[in-house]
Amino acid sequence: MPLAVSDSVVExxxxxxxxxxxxxxxxxxxxxxxxxxxxxxxxALFRRMQAVSPPPARKGGAxxxxxxxxxxxxxxxxxxxxxxxxxxxAEEIDGLGTPEPETVVLDWMFDVPRERQTVAMPGEDAGxxxxxxxxxxxxxxxxxTVEYFGSHRVEWAQKPQSEWVAVSFDGFWPAERDSAxxxxxxxxxxxxxxxx
Numbered sequence: 424m425p426l427a428v429s430d431s432v433v434e435x436x437x438x439x440x441x442x443x444x445x446x447x448x449x450x451x452x453x454x455x456x457x458x459x460x461x462x463x464x465x466x467a468l469f470r471r472m473q474a475v476s477p478p479p480a481r482k483g484g485a486x487x488x489x490x491x492x493x494x495x496x497x498x499x500x501x502x503x504x505x506x507x508x509x510x511x512x513a514e515e516i517d518g519l520g521t522p523e524p525e526t527v528v529l530d531w532m533f534d535v536p537r538e539r540q541t542v543a544m545p546g547e548d549a550g551x552x553x554x555x556x557x558x559x560x561x562x563x564x565x566x567x568t569v570e571y572f573g574s575h576r577v578e579w580a581q582k583p584q585s586e587w588v589a590v591s592f593d594g595f596w597p598a599e600r601d602s603a604x605x606x607x608x609x610x611x612x613x614x615x616x617x618x619x
Contacts, residue, residue, distance in 0.1 A: 466536070479595065
């Protein structure tokens with residue numbers, strides 16, 4: 424598990440033109456707005472995930488890559504993708520805005536079963552995607568125990584229109600949300616892809 428988003432951790436297993444494969448766990452005790460789980464400990468949590476391609480513009484109308492730099496230069500989404508872990512964000516960068524309906528490639532509710540799991544950060548997927556904004560992360564090489572954890576493979580409802588997909592576990596709403604969206608470059612198919 425590499426990155427915290429919305430008091431949760433997400434591990435990207437793969438993303439290609441056919442599907443998205445990931446694990447999701449939480450809560451991780453985000454220090455600024457921790458998620459509270461009811462005392463009854465429900466058997467599962469439910470989350471909405473929305474994915475769009477191409478990624479939506481930022482709230483102010485700038486392209487999604489605006490405010491991101493690599494080696495002090497504007498980040499180029501068409502460039503090499505082997506250094507995504509080194510991409511930096513401007514501190515006051517706007518989050519991603521509301522996507523255009525025709526760009527939505529998936530709008531899906533999924534369950535996160537009550538299954539205690541220990542997760543280590545960063546994970547094997549470090550540097551394989553970007554976050555939309557700077558976001559609090561646990562200390563490097565930290566280990567967290569989450570009460571809810573699940574792995575999923577989901578096919579896109581329609582084919583992505585670009586080589587990048589933005590994924591929000593808050594449905595890109597509200598504009599003032601205190602969470603980060605994932606911006607994922609599509610890669611090749613692997614043994615977890617449904618086309619295999």
